């Protein structure tokens with residue numbers, strides 16, 4: 001096997017990065033733009049492979065989508081204007097595309113076949129299949145529809161009240177999307193708040209969606225209206241440089257225009273609690289989403305316990321937080337994060353195996369991990385597990401390792417952050 005090697009001698013990070021557009025918001029801008037009437041202009045769209053899958057899916061269904069750099073024009077067909085795709089749709093590596101599209105396809109009166117890459121094929125779909133069947137969709141696939149490839153035949157849905165059994169914005173969004181095409185009210189109840197971009201954006205596109213004491217309620221009000229979207233920078237991508245700035249001696253890094261939606265900022269709360277020197281400037285709101293500039297400086301960190309309601313607010317940041325915790329003084333415990341097992345790979349196993357291979361003191365648990373720090377990482381050989389967030393963690397680990405980090409591949413990073421190495425280069429001194 002050939003490896004890519006990362007070696008940084010006495011690195012220091014200094015300067016500004018404008019991180020790419022938010023992945024969750026980019027997906028949703030295409031979905032809601034496609035099902036609206038009129039042209040939706042999307043600025044700062046993330047050109048990562050996952051979001052391009054969402055574009056491909058709507059092109060297959062007859063929607064004209066023009067891409068010019070990071071500006072995208074979606075010529076919406078309206079809910080009734082989507083056509084049956086001519087062939088099976090490939091959702092690649094993207095869980096968000098799959099689960100949100102299943103929600104939409106559940107209400108469309110034709111049959112669609114969908115499939116994905118080996119990672120996506122292992123991820124559970126029953127979390128959306130169960131409520132969508134309750135609403136009236138016909139769904140077939142391996143293990144009673146739990147795994148791709150899946151065939152879905154939509155149409156004639158009935159609204160339901162659904163209490164989320166998993167803390168998942170993808171499930172919430174799938175049910176709300178189906179609710180746009182269902183008869184009567186659809187209500188989603190969640191015990192722990194998950195990211196709310198679907199709710200924010202559906203309201204901006206004119207959907208009849210409100211938060212009531214019963215839960216998040218949506219009705220089938222007919223067509224949505226196109227609405228321009230300026231995508232904030234992705235805090236989940238910013239997280240890699242926030243962590244790097246905090247642990248690489250002598251660093252000061254500023255990340256511009258980062259999305260600061262409260263349902264996503266768990267990482268900032270954790271960094272502050274660990275003692276990081278982080279400041280927020282130029283706070284403002286665009287399209288209902290808060291954004292601002294973050295500056296972080298290297299400083300000593302302390303281990304903490306991360307558990308409970310904060311977990312969905314930082315779920316994708318746990319791999320890089322685990323690396324950060326290896327450099328903090330004392331014990332960091334991460335609990336209530338069993339969802340990590342069903343991401344692009346089992347991220348509890350991938351993070352622990354890799355950081356152990358680099359010399360960290362980290363132990364996996366059933367719902368998270370325990371890290372004892374600080375440890376000077378030695379470097380070594382790791383695997384990305386073909387998971388973009390694990391791969392980026394590996395590269396940042398090389399910045400604080402004595403010897404090189406060798407990894408089996410790096411191309412998976414294109415899923416969410418194609419400009420990752422260019423941005424790293426900009427701030428590397």
Ligand SMILES: O=C(O)C1=C[C@@H](OP(=O)(O)O)[C@@H](O)[C@H](O)C1
Nearest residue numbers: 024096167168169170171315316
């Ligand atoms: O709704 C979304 O855009 C996402 C929700 C989260 O997944 P879950 O809903 O499975 O928690 C997150 O991990 C994923 O990267 C994007």
Ligand SMILES: C=C(OP(=O)(O)O)C(=O)O
Nearest residue numbers: 093094095096316343344
């Ligand atoms: C889990 C992720 O994405 P998805 O579920 O869309 O594959 C992620 O980006 O970390």
